[in-house]
Amino acid sequence: MPSEKQTAVKYYVGVDVGSASVRAALVDGFGTVVAHAEQPIQVWEPQPDHYEQSSADIWAACCSVTKEVVRGVDASQIRGLGFDATCSLVVVDKQSQPLAVNSEGQNHRNVIMWMDHRAASQVKHINATQHRVLNYVGGAMSVEMQPPKLLWIKENLPESWEKVGYFFDLPDFLSWKATGVTARSLCTVVCKWTYTSDRGWDDSFWKMIGLEDLVKDKYEKIGNHVLSPGEAVGKGLTPEAAKDLGLPEGIAVAASLIDAHAGGLGVIGADVKGHNLPCENQPITSRLAMICGTSSCHMGVSETPIFVPGVWGPYFSAMVPGLWLNEGGQSATGKLIDHVVRGHTAFPELEAKAEASAHSIYTYLNSHLDLIKKSLPVGFLTVDLHVWPDFHGNRSPLTDLTLKGMVVGLTLSRGLDELALIYLATIQAIALGTRHILEAMQAAGHEITTLFLCGGLSKNPLFVQMHADITGKPVVLSKEVESVLVGAAILGACASGDFASIQEAMAKMGKIGRVVQPNHEHKRFYDKKYEVFLKLVEHQREYRSIMNSL
Secondary structure, three states: OOOOOOOOEEEEEEEEOOOOOEEEEEEEEEOOEEEEEEEOOOOOEEEOOOEEHHHHHHHHHHHHHHHHOOOOOHHHHEEEEEEEEOOEEEEOOOOOOOOOOOOOOOOOEEEEEOOOOOOHHHHHHHHHHOOOOHHEOOOOOOOOOOHHHHHHHHHHHHHHHHHHEHHHHHHHHHHHHHHHOOEEEEHHHHHHOOOOHHHHHHHHHHHHOOHHHHOOOOOOOOOOOOOOOEEEEOOOHHHHHHHOOOOOOEEEEEEEEHHHHHHHHHHOOOOOOOOOOOOOOOHHHHEEEEEOOEEEEEEEEEEOOOOOOOOOEEEEOOOOOOOOEEEEEEEOOHHHHHHHHOOOHHHHHHHHHHHOOOOHHHHHHHHHHHHHHOOOOHHHHHHHEEEEOOOOOOOOOOOEEEOOOOEEEEOOOOOHHHHHHHHHHHHHHHHHHHHHHHHHHHHHHOOOEEEEEEEHHOOHHHHHHHHHHHHHOOEEEEEOOHHHHHHHHHHHHHHHOOHHHHHHHHHHHOOOOEEEOOOOOHHHHHHHHHHHHHHHHHHHHHHHHHOOOO
C-alpha cells in the first residue's frame, strides 16, 4: 500500500475478466501495479464445445477484487476505472435480468463464452453469404464471434430470443453495470460484431443471415451508441455500483476493451530507448503485441488498412486510436499446454516431484529438459517429435474450425522424459503457429521487427525463448507482468482526463522489463521444423480428403 509520503499520487483501477478468473489492480500514473487481487469464476461445460458462465458471478467477483485492491487508499486519489474482458456474449432480458443461453432454462448461466463452438453450422451459413463485411474479418467469420452465436440462440432457444432485452459483449456489460449506460465500445462492436467505424451497422448483412429483427429496433439490443476505448461513459460510477465496488460515486469509467486488446495497449506503446531493438526510432507499426494466456492473440497496427487473409481486421481505432488493427490468434495455447501435460500418464510423478522441490510443474519441466538435453540445445531434443497445435481448430491464418491436433513421433515410452519432450514440442508448435501468422501478416504488407509479449505464458522462459528462436525476432517483456491490467488502468486514466490521449498514457504507463534475443545459430534447425509443421496440415487435409471420398 502507498505510504503517507505518496498522498498526492493519482491511482487508476484496472479490472480484467479472464476465462477462469477476475483480477483487479491499483495502478499509479507511471504504470506500477501497487496492489493486485484475483478471484476464480465458474465455467459450465454442459456438453462438448458448449462453455457458459454467469454474469452475476462475474460481477460479484469484480466487486470483490476491486474492494480488495483499494482497501486503505484515500478515495480522492482514485481517479478512474477501466474494464477489459473476454469477448463472451452476455444475454439479459427486458428487465435487465440474466436470461438462459441453454436448453435447460438455467437463467443464471447467461453467458456464452468466447471459446464456445456451438454455432459451427451458423458460422458456416454466414460465411457462405460472402457478404462484404467478411472482408474485415480475414475473409471468413470465426465461430468465436457474436453473429453466429446470436443466430444459434434464435434458432435453438426461441423463447429466450423473444425475451431478450440486450445482448452485450462482456466488456460492455461491465461498463453498463458500472454506469447504467448501454453504450458499447468501438473495440467490441468492430472486432466481434461487424460494426465499422465509418458506416456503422450494415443492415443488409443482418437481413441476409436471418437476424433482421435486430435491424427493426434500430439495433437497440446490440448497441446504437458507440464510444471509443478510454472515452468516459455517462456520468461515471452510479451510487449502487460505487457501493458494490468500494469506490467513490461518480469517478470516471472508461469505455472498455477486449482483454487481448488491453494487453496490447499495456505493452505495445512502451518506450524502448537504450535496448538496441530494431523497432527503436521506428513507428509503432513495426511492433506486434502477443497476449498469451488460455489462447493467444497477435495484435499488429498499421497506418492504412491491410487486408490479411485468415487474420481478423483491419479494424479502425479498435485498440490504438487512429490506427488500423489486425488480429491473428490461436484458440488454444495455455489450455493446450495444460491439456497435453495433465493428460500424460507421467503427470502424477511430475506433480509429486514439482511439489517436493517447491516449484511449479512448468518450472520443474524446464529444469528437467535442461537435465536431459546433454550437449544439445534444449530445442533440438524434438528432432523426431512434431506437433500440430490445432486441438481446438485453427483461428489464424487458416481459419479452419475443423482442423484437429496432431502428434508425430510417439514411442511406447511413458516416463517423465517423454512428458518433458511432448511439453517442449507443444510449446514449439505454438511458436511455429505464431511464425505462420507473422508470415501471413508480413506477406500482406505488415513490417514487423519486434514481438512484445504479455499474459500468463510470458512468465515461462522456455515459451519466450522458443518464440524468439522460431520467429527470429527479439521478444520484449514488460516490466509489469500484469500488462493486461495496466492496459485496463490506462483506459481509466484516459477517462479521468489526466492524460491527453491513449498514446500519451501508453508511453508513460507501459514499461519494458527484459529483452530476449533469438539465437540465430539455431535458425537452420527451426527452419526445418517449420517445413515439417506446414507438411503436417497438408497431410491432415490429404487424409481428410481420402476419408471424405467414402
